Amino acid sequence: MKHWLYLLVGIFSPTLAASELPLNMTQGVTEISNQVYDLHMTILLICCVIGLIVFGLMFYSMLNHRKSKGAVPAQFHESTKVEIIWTLIPFLILVGMAVPATSTLIAMEDTSDADITVMVTGSQWKWHYKYFNEEIEFFSILSTPRDQIDNKAPKDANYLLEVDKPLVLPINKKVRFLVTSEDVIHSWWVPAFAVKKDANPGFINEAWTKIDKPGTYRGQCAELCGKDHGFMPIVVEAMPEAEFDAWIAGQKQAATEAAAQAEASLSQTLTMDELMAQGEQVYMARCAACHQPNGAGLPGVFPGLLKSPIIQGPVGDHLDIVINGKPGTAMQAFAKQLTAQEIAAVVTYERNAWGNDTGDVVQAADVSNFEK
Amino acid sequence: MNTTTQDTDATLDPVSHDDHHHDGPPKGIMRWILTTNHKDIGTLYLWFSFIMFLIGGAMALVIRAELFQPGLQLVDPNFFNQMTTVHGLIMVFGAVMPAFTGLANWMIPLMIGAPDMALPRMNNWSFWILPFAFFILLSSLFMEGGGPNFGWTFYAPLSTTYGPDSTALFVFSVHIMGISSIMGAINVIVTIVNMRAPGMTWMKLPLFVWTWLITAFLLIMVMPVLAGVVTMVLTDKYFATSFFDAAGGGDPVMFQHIFWFFGHPEVYIMILPSFGIVSSIVPAFSRKKLFGYSSMVYATASIAILSFLVWAHHMFTTGMPLAGELFFMYCTMLIAVPTGVKIFNWVATMWRGALTFETPMLFSLAFIILFTIGGFSGLMLAITPADFQYHDTYFVVAHFHYVLVSGAVFSIMAAAYYWLPKWTGHMYNDTLSKWHFWCSLISVNVLFFPMHFVGLAGMPRRIPDYALQFADINQIVSIGGFAFGLSQLLFLAVVIKCIRGGEAAEAKPWEGAEGLEWEVPSPAPYHTFSTPPEVK
Ligand code: HEM
Ligand SMILES: [Cu+2]
Ligand SMILES: [Cu+2]
Numbered sequence: 038m039k040h041w042l043y044l045l046v047g048i049f050s051p052t053l054a055a056s057e058l059p060l061n062m063t064q065g066v067t068e069i070s071n072q073v074y075d076l077h078m079t080i081l082l083i084c085c086v087i088g089l090i091v092f093g094l095m096f097y098s099m100l101n102h103r104k105s106k107g108a109v110p111a112q113f114h115e116s117t118k119v120e121i122i123w124t125l126i127p128f129l130i131l132v133g134m135a136v137p138a139t140s141t142l143i144a145m146e147d148t149s150d151a152d153i154t155v156m157v158t159g160s161q162w163k164w165h166y167k168y169f170n171e172e173i174e175f176f177s178i179l180s181t182p183r184d185q186i187d188n189k190a191p192k193d194a195n196y197l198l199e200v201d202k203p204l205v206l207p208i209n210k211k212v213r214f215l216v217t218s219e220d221v222i223h224s225w226w227v228p229a230f231a232v233k234k235d236a237n238p239g240f241i242n243e244a245w246t247k248i249d250k251p252g253t254y255r256g257q258c259a260e261l262c263g264k265d266h267g268f269m270p271i272v273v274e275a276m277p278e279a280e281f282d283a284w285i286a287g288q289k290q291a292a293t294e295a296a297a298q299a300e301a302s303l304s305q306t307l308t309m310d311e312l313m314a315q316g317e318q319v320y321m322a323r324c325a326a327c328h329q330p331n332g333a334g335l336p337g338v339f340p341g342l343l344k345s346p347i348i349q350g351p352v353g354d355h356l357d358i359v360i361n362g363k364p365g366t367a368m369q370a371f372a373k374q375l376t377a378q379e380i381a382a383v384v385t386y387e388r389n390a391w392g393n394d395t396g397d398v399v400q401a402a403d404v405s406n407f408e409k
Numbered sequence: 410m411n412t413t414t415q416d417t418d419a420t421l422d423p424v425s426h427d428d429h430h431h432d433g434p435p436k437g438i439m440r441w442i443l444t445t446n447h448k449d450i451g452t453l454y455l456w457f458s459f460i461m462f463l464i465g466g467a468m469a470l471v472i473r474a475e476l477f478q479p480g481l482q483l484v485d486p487n488f489f490n491q492m493t494t495v496h497g498l499i500m501v502f503g504a505v506m507p508a509f510t511g512l513a514n515w516m517i518p519l520m521i522g523a524p525d526m527a528l529p530r531m532n533n534w535s536f537w538i539l540p541f542a543f544f545i546l547l548s549s550l551f552m553e554g555g556g557p558n559f560g561w562t563f564y565a566p567l568s569t570t571y572g573p574d575s576t577a578l579f580v581f582s583v584h585i586m587g588i589s590s591i592m593g594a595i596n597v598i599v600t601i602v603n604m605r606a607p608g609m610t611w612m613k614l615p616l617f618v619w620t621w622l623i624t625a626f627l628l629i630m631v632m633p634v635l636a637g638v639v640t641m642v643l644t645d646k647y648f649a650t651s652f653f654d655a656a657g658g659g660d661p662v663m664f665q666h667i668f669w670f671f672g673h674p675e676v677y678i679m680i681l682p683s684f685g686i687v688s689s690i691v692p693a694f695s696r697k698k699l700f701g702y703s704s705m706v707y708a709t710a711s712i713a714i715l716s717f718l719v720w721a722h723h724m725f726t727t728g729m730p731l732a733g734e735l736f737f738m739y740c741t742m743l744i745a746v747p748t749g750v751k752i753f754n755w756v757a758t759m760w761r762g763a764l765t766f767e768t769p770m771l772f773s774l775a776f777i778i779l780f781t782i783g784g785f786s787g788l789m790l791a792i793t794p795a796d797f798q799y800h801d802t803y804f805v806v807a808h809f810h811y812v813l814v815s816g817a818v819f820s821i822m823a824a825a826y827y828w829l830p831k832w833t834g835h836m837y838n839d840t841l842s843k844w845h846f847w848c849s850l851i852s853v854n855v856l857f858f859p860m861h862f863v864g865l866a867g868m869p870r871r872i873p874d875y876a877l878q879f880a881d882i883n884q885i886v887s888i889g890g891f892a893f894g895l896s897q898l899l900f901l902a903v904v905i906k907c908i909r910g911g912e913a914a915e916a917k918p919w920e921g922a923e924g925l926e927w928e929v930p931s932p933a934p935y936h937t938f939s940t941p942p943e944v945k
Contacts, residue, residue, distance in 0.1 A: 060866065073795055091752060099759070099766075102759065102760065114700050115702075120701055120753075123749065124749075127749045131742045131743070135739060138792045138794055146734070198876045221571050224726060231798055238661060239655020239660075240655060261559065263490075263558075263567060264486045265486060366570070367571055
């Protein structure tokens with residue numbers, strides 16, 4: 038018997054220690070997340086103690102009050118005193134638990150006096166961040182390559198927990214989040230901050246955090262939001278204030294440059310090949326989740342784009358649905374998500390890929406004219 | 410076939426009941442289709458539920474196979490979502506609830522000394538619409554665009570504006586399930602209130618009957634709410650209403666309030682009858698009276714009442730006002746008190762008894778321990794600030810599987826073993842049943858315990874693929890899943906063997922068992938208690 042135990046311990050302890058399996062809630066990097074962690078550990082401990090007592094008594098009884106050991110059943114089957122005791126004691130334990138829980142909860146819900154406000158908007162299947170008062174906004178999309186998901190390439194360390202543009206936040210500042218959604222319900226969750234808030238379409242929820250340590254913190258959407266719910270991670274880059282300010286300045290600069298480039302692109306004429314190459318990129322990143330990489334769609338859910346009347350028909354209708362989307366369906370309005378150049382490219386791509394071969398070429402200027 | 414005339418012309422002492430020609434069941438398939446006999450209908454419900462358990466289980470295995478490794482291997486995410494949705498719907502409405510209704514049909518008349526259920530024709534109807542409901546639900550999986558893919562909780566607008574074309578079929582099938590449940594519940598209430606044998610006073614009712622009576626009231630109160638909310642989903646999707654669409658003045662969070670006003674009592678609908686079963690079995694194999702009978706009844710009633718005041722604990726992250734969060738946190742914590750009383754009472758029943766460990770007792774003991782673990786995680790989930798971290802992760806998945814699989818399902822297995830001798834007239838194969846128990850016990854824990862860990866470590870629920878740090882534990886969980894699934898085939902083998910033959914069962918095969926059901930012979934004759942027994 039002893040040997041057997043040693044063997045078990047021997048097998049499991051090094052594997053457990055070496056693999057660093059994540060087994061518990063993260064303590065996180067905010068005061069609140071630490072309080073939540075403490076609450077979690079306290080209640081876990083209380084449950085373990087009660088469990089040990091109750092299960093201990095049960096096992097004692099199972100071992101000692103066996104008929105095979107000659108046990109003769111006792112006759113008692115009621116005791117108001119005992120029953121009152123075991124109603125009252127758990128009640129008091131619960132009251133003891135409710136006190137710290139209440140004070141943590143009150144602190145968590147206090148979104149007043151924030152230093153920065155970030156609007157977080159979920160949509161199928163990406164996050165959009167907008168810094169109030171800064172005119173900076175961008176989408177944040179899963180950056181894990183398709184090949185890794187399809188097991189055609191080795192998976193890297195942050196598989197499914199990496200994005201093209203993380204949310205950047207300063208440390209030691211109270212950041213308020215305004216959370217909402219464009220389509221279905223999503224939920225914005227970063228375990229290290231103990232923030233999880235549902236993004237409800239048409240309503241705005243509030244949450245806040247104050248990060249203690251610089252670092253990269255990863256989370257995921259926590260509310261089933263359709264097909265790619267498992268593929269819309271959240272990455273937050275937390276940095277000291279000076280670095281953050283520099284980042285803001287850099288973003289503003291980049292935004293001005295991008296605007297200038299977008300302006301310039303309106304007078305550019307690209308070749309079919311250039312448009313197709315760029316269009317394929319945009320399509321794979323932004324459209325393929327629904328319309329599928331081969332344009333075939335998912336019958337009954339997302340329409341295929343092969344030989345579709347809209348694609349074979351006038352360019353205007355095609356531009357219309359991509360730019361304005363179709364309200365009440367999963368087809369979003371891409372006017373704000375893509376530049377005129379990108380829309381031109383993706384529309385050209387769709388009209389010529391997968392045997393659509395319309396031969397149509399759409400330029401950025403066409404898109405911007407259409408938008409007017 | 411006409412039960413009433415048969416009942417009046419035969420004044421039969423159930424114990425010395427001999428096989429009168431017209432008292433046996435008619436032969437052939439029509440027996441089952443036209444039957445109004447509570448035992449036949451009970452059998453139908455139980456088989457139906459077991460078949461659904463296997464179908465829902467197969468879907469769970471598709472889920473676990475996909476999650477065996479990171480990456481997408483077997484199914485695409487849209488189909489994965491259909492599997493989680495239909496698995497949940499089938500297990501809740503197809504496996505657990507019909508199993509309890511089957512047990513109620515078989516056992517309530519036998520336990521209260523009634524000849525049948527009060528409304529036998531409605532009883533037939535309430536069973537026979539069920540296969541259609543599930544046929545519709547399952548066939549929607551083969552429609553273009555697939556079946557329901559929005560989770561068993563069908564949150565709007567994922568199920569409305571963004572739902573698949575088959576949503577109408579989903580709504581229709583839920584309506585039928587609801588009607589069936591309501592009819593079943595009415596039948597249980599009318600039977601218990603009106604058909605108790607003389608002397609069977611309220612405080613003498615077996616606890617299974619008490620818990621079912623309370624469950625039936627819960628059903629009648631919340632199934633219409635479910636019917637209402639699916640109808641609103643239907644009109645939102647197809648008739649341009651906007652109950653849950655902010656653009657038209659509605660509110661998607663209102664959906665959740667209505668759903669969980671049904672949903673939380675629903676989870677108690679799935680556990681109160683278990684409490685009754687365990688309260689029958691533990692005293693029988695402890696050879697000692699149930700400790701604190703009346704406090705058990707009061708605890709059940711208070712759980713039922715409290716279950717209407719806690720629904721929003723499923724919605725802490727939706728952005729409720731602080732006062733709401735506090736109210737629902739306190740009420741949810743409070744529900745742990747009567748639940749604790751039950752557990753303490755069972756332990757006190759065992760205390761200084763003379764225990765033996767036949768298979769029904771083994772399942773009941775496993776129930777007590779594992780259900781308590783599920784109760785602990787429930788208590789943790791009730792702590793709102795901590796729930797922000799647990800919510801919608803595998804921690805919740807672990808919680809509800811502990812209360813539902815090693816809780817409700819284990820109690821159903823316990824009940825089946827306990828009453829199989831009465832149903833079939835044979836003892837089940839003891840060795841095989843012990844194998845079934847131990848395999849189930851070990852695999853259920855390999856399956857669900859590690860889910861606590863991945864959940865705490867941050868793995869969301871309802872995802873078809875996951876980050877690498879969750880890989881090891883998911884592999885263990887999947888292995889447990891397949892082991893648990895296969896173990897249930899042992900149960901099928903035991904039941905079939907037991908129906909076919911085996912050692913003849915006495916009228917009362919368990920030394921310490923009590924109750925009227927043990928006073929009729931085994932197998933229970935087709936008609937019992939045509940003359941009510943006298944209860945002293
Ligand atoms: C001590 C008693 C219990 C407490 C305090 C409790 C508490 C909770 C809480 C707070 C949640 C929400 C977790 C979340 O989503 O963040 C939850 C979920 C759930 N509970 Fe319990 N629970 C208890 C017993 C039960 C029982 C007896 C059952 C069923 C037999 C049950 C079934 C469920 C189910 C199915 C869910 C998940 C629903 C879903 O999101 O799909 N619980 N429980
Ligand atoms: Cu999501
Ligand atoms: Cu609940």
